[in-house]
Amino acid sequence: MAYEMILVETQGRVGVITLNRPQALNALCDQLMTELGDALRGFDADPTVGAIVITGSPKAFAAGADIKEMKDRTYPAVHFDDFIGKRWETVLTIQKPVIAAVAGFALGGGCELAMMCDLILAADNAKFGQPEINLGIIPGAGGTQRLVRSIGKSKAMEMVLTGRMMDAVEAERANLVCRIVPAADLIVEAVKMGEKMASLSAPSVAMAKEAINVAYETTLREGVRFERRLFLSLFSTEDQKEGMSAFAEKRKPSFTNR
Ligand code: CO8
Numbered sequence: 001m002a003y004e005m006i007l008v009e010t011q012g013r014v015g016v017i018t019l020n021r022p023q024a025l026n027a028l029c030d031q032l033m034t035e036l037g038d039a040l041r042g043f044d045a046d047p048t049v050g051a052i053v054i055t056g057s058p059k060a061f062a063a064g065a066d067i068k069e070m071k072d073r074t075y076p077a078v079h080f081d082d083f084i085g086k087r088w089e090t091v092l093t094i095q096k097p098v099i100a101a102v103a104g105f106a107l108g109g110g111c112e113l114a115m116m117c118d119l120i121l122a123a124d125n126a127k128f129g130q131p132e133i134n135l136g137i138i139p140g141a142g143g144t145q146r147l148v149r150s151i152g153k154s155k156a157m158e159m160v161l162t163g164r165m166m167d168a169v170e171a172e173r174a175n176l177v178c179r180i181v182p183a184a185d186l187i188v189e190a191v192k193m194g195e196k197m198a199s200l201s202a203p204s205v206a207m208a209k210e211a212i213n214v215a216y217e218t219t220l221r222e223g224v225r226f227e228r229r230l231f232l233s234l235f236s237t238e239d240q241k242e243g244m245s246a247f248a249e250k251r252k253p254s255f256t257n258r
Helices: 030-045 075-081 083-088 109-116 131-135 143-151 153-162 168-173 183-198 202-214 220-236 238-248
Strands: 006-011 014-019 051-055 060-062 098-102 105-107 119-123 127-129 179-181
Touching: 006 030, 014 030, 014 183, 030 051, 030 083, 051 183, 060 098, 060 109, 075 083, 083 109, 098 109, 098 183, 105 109, 109 127, 109 143, 119 168, 119 183, 131 153, 143 153, 168 179, 179 183, 202 220, 202 238, 220 238
Parallel strands: 014 051, 051 098, 060 105, 098 119, 105 127, 119 179
Antiparallel strands: 006 014
């Protein structure tokens, strides 16, 4: 697929996808989301890639779903097209870690896309918000659910009911983002983090992310059972033998992803 709205490259073992629709602050139109999904699936299937970074421009990660594209849609059209499920949720199906590297605005669907990634690294100029209420709608790609689980009910209520944006410092304090870095270093830092993940045993990295993500969708008892199954299954891998032998032999492990 030839891409018009995203840039795709690899840096070492990290796949980097840059949302590239600057004239619309990376508004997430159908074409952009289709291209993003295709690129994500491509990197997930590429054995030379161990982690994926999604980023935007210095001014905007993404200013939301494309309001101009959505404004005249009718209920039957949005219902039967299932544009949220089909185009927006691909990121949830990716086995490799996906890092959202956010500079500038991450609003509405942009904030929701970032929250669908496995973690968010924020530039110091990042701004997060769910301003849909100003448009007469509500978040529709998981914002009301993931924000509550991430930052708690009160802050989620305030953001969703007033549309107030959060800056990077507040977002870190509220646990929406893992870390803040200077805007100029955002991609370097995100790729460095991805490279670290890519250097580890791919089965354990994939299972670790799966186990953490399950914590959002199940009870503690079921989550712990799920974790234990994954943990025990890793004893069937060569990488578990290699990782533990290397520790005992005081050398660096050499993982083969088997
Ligand atoms: N959709 C379409 N175009 C947009 C969007 C958007 N979300 N955001 C910005 N643009 C366009 C502007 O229309 C403008 O285009 P033009 O130059 O042709 O007029 C260009 O980008 C630059 O924007 P501004 O001139 O407004 O730039 P400012 O720096 O003055 O303001 C803001 C930046 C504050 C980010 C402002 O652009 C803004 O408020 N944008 C809209 C933010 C918003 O409301 N987002 C939520 C959208 S709804 C949503 O995301 C629902 C998700 C539901 C789930 C997914 C289902 C599809």
